[in-house]
Amino acid sequence: MPTSPALQRMADFDLTTEQRAVRNAVREFAEREILPHVERYEREERYPTDLVAKLVPLGFIAPLIPERWGGSLTDVLTYGVICEELARVDWVVASVVSVMNSLVAGSILAHGSDAQKERWLPPMARGEVLCSACLTEPGGGTDLGNLRTSALRVDGGYRITGTKVFISHAAHAGLFFVVATLDRAQKHRGVTAFLVDPHASDGITIRDFPMRTLKRDNLAEVHFDETFVPAENLLGTEGGGFPVLGSALDTGRFSVAARCVGQAQRCLDLAIPYAMEREAFGRKIGEFQMIQQKIADMVCRTEAARQMVYRLGRMKDAGIARASLEASVAKLMASEAATHNALDAIQIHGGYGLSAEYEVGRLLLEAKALEFGEGTSELHRKLIAEHALGIRKQ
Ligand SMILES: Cc1cc2nc3c(=O)[nH]c(=O)nc-3n(C[C@H](O)[C@H](O)[C@H](O)COP(=O)(O)OP(=O)(O)OC[C@H]3O[C@@H](n4cnc5c(N)ncnc54)[C@H](O)[C@@H]3O)c2cc1C
Structure with a gap:
């Protein structure tokens, strides 16, 4: 069922004709080519390699990579709209685009050498190389200043040793963005x-990391055992990983927030027709005020989050490379909107909200996962408060 014209007008109001x-185009493609397969891929725990390949000819795989390297960058807001629309139908396909563009291509564009750009960006734009970001460790993902994975200087490069967990796309990736410490002290x-x-590297073992959700993402545990990394693969400078992470996560939070808007919207798109079809006490349940309250709250959450995300995209398009406060606000609001919308959508569906027949139950855990990735809600509340109180150390 299409989004109602009134809601669509609000969502689209200040987009340009091209962005609309x-x-x-993405919505039509995603509903036709991706959505019909998602439930089955989840049951089969099947990674959507074939669905991702379909993004390539349409230019949806590399919307943050400039044309010079084969990508389709027009502006950052358009990139966000693409992430939003892909996530509206599938968490995993949207994650492939978001990790590759925001975390990896974005870092190479901002901090990479010319040789690194030439080597990696064109195959990424052709969809030949997917990417993983290897940040989180068994000991924690929030405190990235306290990494245990080590990098040892050796002749011609480094040897990396350590374990990363929760790594999306790892078994399918041709490039890992890895953070390690040269000196833990x-x-x-x-x-x-x-x-x-x-x-091209020895000493890497990729193991299944079993999850209760997102089985089609094949999350992995990645072990590095004295893995040799040539010196030319250093991204930025020795000890300069935090600025690289800072800019990567700034753009990462934008695309994750955009994905959350798509998920929040999907919950609404599923709850509205259900509320207008399902009957109780001889009336459509959508006529009951308590159901209407949930629909109204879902609309407000989605739209408020969308406006935060679009404004952040416009700030980046205006040349503000780092907008950490706004990125935290957008990511926090949008991820919590997606989770709350999933809860409300399930409640509107009654018991069917948890039946395998309906999508909304699956959306809850998938939305919740986005409250962790690229900074937990607690971390963002901490960052926002520190910015507001003027006690944030940059
Ligand atoms: C589906 C999914 C996909 C993922 N994909 C990837 C990936 O591709 N690559 C990758 O590197 N990681 C990935 N992650 C991991 C994710 O980034 C981490 O889960 C996240 O960073 C939190 O780390 P943690 O789980 O170790 O929690 P911890 O860091 O151990 O935190 C535990 C709890 O303590 C809270 N906490 C921590 N510090 C503070 C503080 N200072 N103040 C208040 N509360 C605090 C946290 O908010 C959290 O609630 C993925 C996770 C999921 C669920």
Whole structure:
């Protein structure tokens, strides 16, 4: 069922004609080519390699990579709209685009050498190389200044040793963005970023990391056992991993927030027709005020989050490379909107909300997962408060 014209007008109001056209094209494609397969892929725990391949000819795989390297960058807001529309139908396909563009391509564009750009960006734009970001460790993902994965200087490069967990796309990726520490005692000043080619490196073991949700994402535990990384694969400078992470996560939070808007919207798109079809006490349940209250709250959450995300995109398009406060606000609001909308959508569906027949139950855990990735809600509340109180150390 299409989004109602009134809601669509609100969502589209300040987009340009081109941005609206991109939204329509991605939505039409995603509903036709991706959505019909998602439930089955989840049951089969099947990674959507074939669905991702379909993004390539349409230019939806690399919307943050400039044309010079084969990508389709027009503006950051359009990138956000693409992430939103892909996530409206599938968390995993949207994650492929978001990790590759925001975390990896964005870091190479901002901090990479010319040789790194030439080597990695064109195959990424052709969909030949997917990416993983290897940040989180068994000991924690929030405190990235306290990494245990080590990088040892050796002749011609480094040897990386350590374990990363929860790694999306790892078994399918041709490029890992890895952070490791050159000196743990130096905390965040020891953190260093590397580009690791998993097919050209020894000592990498990828194991299944079993999850209750997102089985089609094949999340992995990645072990590095003295993995040699040539010096030319250092991204940025030794000990300069935090600035790389800072800019990567700033754009990452934008695309995750955009994905959350798509998920929040999907909950609404599913709850509205259900509320207008399902009957109780001889009336459509959508005529009951308590159901209407949930629909109204869902609309307000979605739209408020969308406006925060679009404004953040416009700030980046205006040349503000780092907008940490706004990125935290957008990511926090949008991820919590997606989770709350999923809860309300389930409640509107009654018991069917948890039946395998309906999609809304699946959306809840998938939305919840976005309250962790690229900074938990607690971390963002901390960052926002520190910005507001003027006590944030940059
Ligand atoms: C589906 C999914 C996909 C993921 N994909 C990836 C991926 O591709 N690559 C990757 O590197 N990681 C990935 N992650 C991991 C994710 O980034 C981490 O889960 C996240 O960073 C939190 O780390 P943690 O789970 O170790 O929690 P911890 O860091 O151990 O935190 C535990 C709890 O303590 C809270 N906490 C921590 N510090 C503070 C503080 N200072 N103040 C208040 N509360 C605090 C946290 O908010 C959280 O609630 C993924 C996770 C999921 C669920």
